[in-house]
Amino acid sequence: MSGRWLAGKVAAAILTLVFVVIFNFFLFRVMGDPTTQLARLPRATPEEITKLQAQYGLDKPLVGQFTDNVADTAKLDLGISQRSRRPVWDEIKDALPWTLLLVGTGTLIATLLGSWMGVIAATRRGQKSDDALLGFSLFTYASPEYWIGIILILVFAVWVPIFPSGLQMTPGVDFSSFLAEAADVAKHLVLPATAMTLMLLGQYFLIMRSSMVDVLTEDFITVKRATGMRWDRVVRRHAVPNALLPLVTLSAIQFGAVVGGAITIETIFSWPGLGELTFQAINDKDYPVLQGTFLIFSFGVILANLAADILYFYLDPRVQTK
Amino acid sequence: MTAKNPARLLIDTWRGRFGLTILAVALFVAVFGTAIAPYPPEASSLDVLQPPSFNHWLGTTESGADVFSQLLVGTRVSMLVGFAAAIISAVLGSAVGIASGYFGGWTDRILDALENWFLVIPTLPLMIVLARLLDPTLTVLIAVIGLTSWAGTGRIVRAQVLTLRERAFVERARALGAGDTYIIRTHILPNTLPLIFANTVLIIAVAILSEAALSFLGLGDPTRISWGTMLENAFNSGAPSAGAWWYVVPPGLAITVLVLGVSLLGFLYEEYINPRLREDG
Numbered sequence: 001m002s003g004r005w006l007a008g009k010v011a012a013a014i015l016t017l018v019f020v021v022i023f024n025f026f027l028f029r030v031m032g033d034p035t036t037q038l039a040r041l042p043r044a045t046p047e048e049i050t051k052l053q054a055q056y057g058l059d060k061p062l063v064g065q066f067t068d069n070v071a072d073t074a075k076l077d078l079g080i081s082q083r084s085r086r087p088v089w090d091e092i093k094d095a096l097p098w099t100l101l102l103v104g105t106g107t108l109i110a111t112l113l114g115s116w117m118g119v120i121a122a123t124r125r126g127q128k129s130d131d132a133l134l135g136f137s138l139f140t141y142a143s144p145e146y147w148i149g150i151i152l153i154l155v156f157a158v159w160v161p162i163f164p165s166g167l168q169m170t171p172g173v174d175f176s177s178f179l180a181e182a183a184d185v186a187k188h189l190v191l192p193a194t195a196m197t198l199m200l201l202g203q204y205f206l207i208m209r210s211s212m213v214d215v216l217t218e219d220f221i222t223v224k225r226a227t228g229m230r231w232d233r234v235v236r237r238h239a240v241p242n243a244l245l246p247l248v249t250l251s252a253i254q255f256g257a258v259v260g261g262a263i264t265i266e267t268i269f270s271w272p273g274l275g276e277l278t279f280q281a282i283n284d285k286d287y288p289v290l291q292g293t294f295l296i297f298s299f300g301v302i303l304a305n306l307a308a309d310i311l312y313f314y315l316d317p318r319v320q321t322k
Numbered sequence: 323m324t325a326k327n328p329a330r331l332l333i334d335t336w337r338g339r340f341g342l343t344i345l346a347v348a349l350f351v352a353v354f355g356t357a358i359a360p361y362p363p364e365a366s367s368l369d370v371l372q373p374p375s376f377n378h379w380l381g382t383t384e385s386g387a388d389v390f391s392q393l394l395v396g397t398r399v400s401m402l403v404g405f406a407a408a409i410i411s412a413v414l415g416s417a418v419g420i421a422s423g424y425f426g427g428w429t430d431r432i433l434d435a436l437e438n439w440f441l442v443i444p445t446l447p448l449m450i451v452l453a454r455l456l457d458p459t460l461t462v463l464i465a466v467i468g469l470t471s472w473a474g475t476g477r478i479v480r481a482q483v484l485t486l487r488e489r490a491f492v493e494r495a496r497a498l499g500a501g502d503t504y505i506i507r508t509h510i511l512p513n514t515l516p517l518i519f520a521n522t523v524l525i526i527a528v529a530i531l532s533e534a535a536l537s538f539l540g541l542g543d544p545t546r547i548s549w550g551t552m553l554e555n556a557f558n559s560g561a562p563s564a565g566a567w568w569y570v571v572p573p574g575l576a577i578t579v580l581v582l583g584v585s586l587l588g589f590l591y592e593e594y595i596n597p598r599l600r601e602d603g
Contacts, residue, residue, distance in 0.1 A: 015435075016442055027451065142527070142581040144534055147553060147574030153562045154570065165563060260446030264535055268557065278447070282454055282539055290451060297447045305442060 013306040020298040025069045028291050079288035088292040091277060098168055099273030103258050106196025114201045118208025119240060137202035145199035146264035152191045163190050166270040192269040199261045207250050211243040245316060252308030259297045328594050337586040344583025351394055352401040359391035363547050371566050381568035384559035392547050393572050399548035400530050403464055407529035410468025412522040419479025424487060440473035453541040460543045467532045475521045482514050516595045523588035527581045534577050549573040
């Protein structure tokens with residue numbers, strides 16, 4: 001039974017991926033018809049346009065173009081960037097590690113800090129610290145993350161200039177050692193990672209808080225207390241581990257928001273990841289790059305969802321018996 | 323906290339009062355903003371990036387325009403996009419959710435797969451792609467945001483309809499020979515409407531944030547000032563590094579406060595129709 005459940009999840013993820021590829025192709029072919037884009041080229045004679053169409057395979061029927069596109073995508077051939085004239089996959093390969101670094105750091109800190117805050121608030125329900133934490137998380141939920149980023153630049157890069165306002169490392173410096181380079185990157189990472197953390201923190205906090213509130217009312221907690229075990233030990237050893245489970249699902253649901261945040265936050269901090277790449281593609285109407293980043297973002301989110309499902313499956317035995 | 327009437331909740335709780343006040347002010351400014359703005363919002367002057375003064379309460383922009391006037395005029399776009407996109411999303415979500423839950427079978431399978439797909443695909447990249455391909459105008463922004471944010475509503479409505487369909491009063495109506503349209507109109511829809519409404523209020527907040535993000539990324543309607551385009555212009559003109567807090571703080575704060583007000587009303591109504599969500603009795 002459990003094997004079938006897992007197989008079903010994997011099949012659903014693959015089907016979603018297939019639909020992304022189909023959608024991506026037809027959307028850009030139908031709405032951003034490449035032939036009309038070619039026709040916009042200055043000084044292009046009709047013969048040249050026909051030649052270019054043949055070169056890009058645009059003279060084939062739509063179905064033929066689509067199968068070509070699927071074959072190319074499978075070979076990671078995502079076309080050529082109109083701005084840089086480099087293969088889109090190369091651009092993505094260069095940008096991906098930077099996005100993973102930013103998103104990974106932000107998610108890690110937000111999970112740890114958010115769940116810690118959640119425990120504090122749940123054990124002090126109704127008190128001043130609980131209200132303050134709730135208010136803070138509501139505020140971060142409602143405010144645009146790129147605006148928070150701009151405020152961080154204003155405060156920590158302009159008024160009190162302790163952190164750089166952008167880029168991933170000091171340009172034009174030859175670092176003596178890997179450690180020196182890492183330290184420079186870390187310094188550049190502080191503000192964008194803080195913006196990312198603040199964007200995600202509220203959700204983690206709220207989920208952990210309500211999960212803790214639920215667990216604390218369960219019978220086994222009352223029993224543990226009755227045995228005379230110290231309260232902070234009951235919380236740490238018995239309540240918190242049981243309350244952590246919903247965070248797994250949340251991290252998957254959050255992934256879509258993380259991708260959105262990566263786009264705006266990287267734009268603010270000129271952080272050379274996939275988000276900044278997307279932003280430049282928007283400005284330059286660089287459709288191949290836009291298509292490529294959309295594909296990668298969708299793949300990432302689908303895989304993250306699948307990973308969370310599988311993780312949940314192993315963490316929560318109740319799913320397996322269903 | 324056991325008010326029977328949702329209108330009482332608006333007055334009896336601080337969240338209700340706060341949300342209602344914000345919404346009322348925003349609505350007033352959205353309608354009369356252009357009339358009460360002290361300057362034409364795009365009137366440039368030689369007073370470039372000036373801090374707040376008696377003449378310019380919130381200082382000036384990189385082209386010497388009045389920040390306060392832009393803030394007032396920009397309210398309209400946020401409110402318009404927020405409400406219009408949420409209505410599109412509500413209509414789509416409830417239509418799909420009801421059809422899916424009520425008719426079941428293949429209709430359900432196909433619509434459910436569509437819903438799942440929209441739930442999984444990252445929303446901002448999808449909106450970016452659509453807005454870029456269509457060349458953004460206000461209508462395009464509303465359509466794009468509405469078309470990409472209905473899936474959550476659809477999911478919740480479907481679940482509700484699935485239980486309603488099995489209830490005795492629906493089966494009774496069916497046994498008496500009532501048609502599908504009649505049953506949906508008199509039994510299914512009225513009983514899902516509160517749920518749809520609660521969800522739509524929350525989507526208004528999401529739509530306001532989406533419009534701001536798209537505008538900030540350069541995908542706003544270029545002929546209109548919105549809080550998102552203000553942030554875009556401020557950022558592109560280097561206002562943050564010039565220390566021009568009066569230019570970057572107000573539009574972001576306006577978005578935050580409006581989203582906060584709308585969300586609090588949404589949460590409040592959600593708790594009213596589903597008391598299990600309410601924590602403190």
